[in-house]
Amino acid sequence: MDSYKKNGYQVIRLGLYQFGMTLFGLVVAMATSTSDALVLWTGVFSALFYLYLVYSLVYELGQKDGIRIEAGKRKYNALRGFWLSLAANSLNILLGILSFVGMTVYNASAAKWAGEMYGIANTIAKFIQGMYVGILKTFLMDVSFANLLTPIPGIIVCTVGYILGVKYCHGVKKPREKT
Numbered sequence: 001m002d003s004y005k006k007n008g009y010q011v012i013r014l015g016l017y018q019f020g021m022t023l024f025g026l027v028v029a030m031a032t033s034t035s036d037a038l039v040l041w042t043g044v045f046s047a048l049f050y051l052y053l054v055y056s057l058v059y060e061l062g063q064k065d066g067i068r069i070e071a072g073k074r075k076y077n078a079l080r081g082f083w084l085s086l087a088a089n090s091l092n093i094l095l096g097i098l099s100f101v102g103m104t105v106y107n108a109s110a111a112k113w114a115g116e117m118y119g120i121a122n123t124i125a126k127f128i129q130g131m132y133v134g135i136l137k138t139f140l141m142d143v144s145f146a147n148l149l150t151p152i153p154g155i156i157v158c159t160v161g162y163i164l165g166v167k168y169c170h171g172v173k174k175p176r177e178k179t
Contacts, residue, residue, distance in 0.1 A: 007084055010061060014054060014088035014158070018128070021050040025131035036138065043134015047153070050131040054154055055161040058084065062165020069166065081162025082155060089151035095125035096147035103144035122147060 025046035032038035058081045068074035086093075102118030105111055125147040126133060132150045140146035 007080075007087070010057075010084050011087045013057060014084060017050070017053050017057065018088065018131075018154075021046065021053065022128055022130035025050070025133055026127070029130070029133045029137070032134075039134045040138040041134070043132065043136075043138065046131040046133075047135060051153055051157045054085070055157045058158045058161040059165040062162040062167075063169045064165075065162075066166040066169025070169065076166065078163055078166075079159065082159040084162075085151075085155045085158035089154060092125065092129060092151040093148070095121045095128075096145070096149075096151070099125055099147045100145050107144075118144075125150075 025043070028042040028046055029039055032042050061084075062081065065074055065076075065080070069076050098121035099118050102114045102116075102121060105114035106118055126136065129147070129150045136146055136150070140149070
């Protein structure tokens with residue numbers, strides 16, 4: 001329970017950032033749907049903007065934790081950003097697994113249920129990961145494991161962002177010592 005209190009708020013914030021960027025990515029993709037090049041470039045912009053937002057969130061969290069770690073009030077956990085992002089992306093990962101399994105089983109046995117499972121999971125995954133729609137539409141349209149790949153950049157960025165935040169908890173420059 002204590003861990004949920006400490007981390008639940010941050011997981012919800014990461015989820016809200018994803019929701020906001022999903023809406024942004026879907027609107028931009030629909031607005032530029034007449035040109036494949038525009039869809040790609042706006043998709044890249046949406047994805048990078050989303051990654052910047054989650055990076056800044058966990059970097060700030062890392063800076064706050066870095067001060068607590070220096071004061072001895074908190075133990076250093078280099079993987080806190082990883083775990084927060086993994087929890088926030090759990091639905092994305094589940095949908096990626098369901099769509100991959102559904103497509104694999106459907107291709108192997110032509111089972112109707114597997115095709116339907118793929119269709120439902122893939123549609124929901126594309127909807128809640130709208131910031132990646134332009135990239136997925138351009139490069140990974142018919143790749144069955146594409147939905148498994150989309151959470152990876154966010155997880156990596158959150159992991160690195162937290163570690164850098166803890167390392168540079170006083171900013172990039174070291175404070176001057178008084179003489």
